[in-house]
Amino acid sequence: MKVVLVPGLWLTASSWDAVVPTLLAAGHRPEPLSMPGIGIPAAGSAQVGIADWIAEVVRVVDRDDEPVVLVGHSGGANVVWGAADARPDRVARVVFIDAVPPLDGAVIWEFPIVDGVVPFPGWDSFDEEEVADLDAPTRQRVEEQVTWIPARIPTDPISLSDDRRHGVPITVITCLMPSVDVRRTIDAGAPWVAELAAADEVEIIDLPGGHWPQFAQPEALGKALVASIRSEPVAEN
Template structure:
């Protein structure tokens, strides 16, 4: 199976490098992406929004001859879901890595814009549940590789139009929110979780990690993604 790997904010294709071997060992072909405008100054990225990131994934799907799996980490989950909405008939499964499908009009988050781009805010900007499993060496290595993202991307609303997306099988690999809490959200179905509540085929798998398993336990993450496809 062709697996398209979408990084979260500030990350590029290389941050999947240690996840890919487990996927390939399971017989899959991995296609990690770097999203448009990542690491680019404002003069080259100011007009890039979430729709452009979705379009980049859709183009990758269209290059593949058969059905694909789309994996989105963190804010990359919004991109994955946008691609699922655009190509519901081509996606065998969506895997969310410590994130969930947004509803129509949802956005990633608001972060400070500096010099026309959104830089990595530093590990102190995140809760301990998100970063507590990252030791100092891992944090330093990851921080040395993060890149800015276009200013519009984190706050752009995601446009979703095809209800066919609800029928796509979805796996949520969750590290920071227990499955029981997710099930409570699904039962309550607040507007921001409308798509989560509408999923017809959802599997929730708890990871023993924080928000960045591609750094803290990449091989385990690769095996968990592969297991979701069995």
């Protein structure tokens, strides 16, 4: 199975390096992506919006005839869900890593713009529970990989138009919120999980830890991805 790996904000294809071997060993064909405009100064990236990132994933989906699995970490959730909306008949499953599918019109988040781009804001800008499992050497290594993103990306609203996306199977690999709480939130009708509530099939996998498991526990993340792609039942806490 081709597995398209979409990073979160500030990250490139290299952020999946430690996850890829587990997918390869399971017989899958991972394709990590770096998104358009990342690391390019404002003069060359100011017009790049979330629709361009979605279009890049759609281009990869369309390149082969076979169905694909889309994986999105954090802000990459908006990208993969937009691509699933554009190609619901071509996507075998969408996997969200510590994220949920966004609502129509949703944005990722607002971050400071510097020199016309959005730089990585630093570890201190995140809640402690999000970064607690990243030791100092890992944080330094990640800082060496991250780069700025186009200014429009975090606040560009996503446009969803094809209800057939709700027929695409979903896996949520949840790190910060236990799966039982995610289920309760869905059952309670919370607006921010409305896309999960509307989905025909939702699997939730617990992977306790911080917000960046591809760095803190890449092998465990890889195994969770393999299990979700096989559609194997995974015990929930």
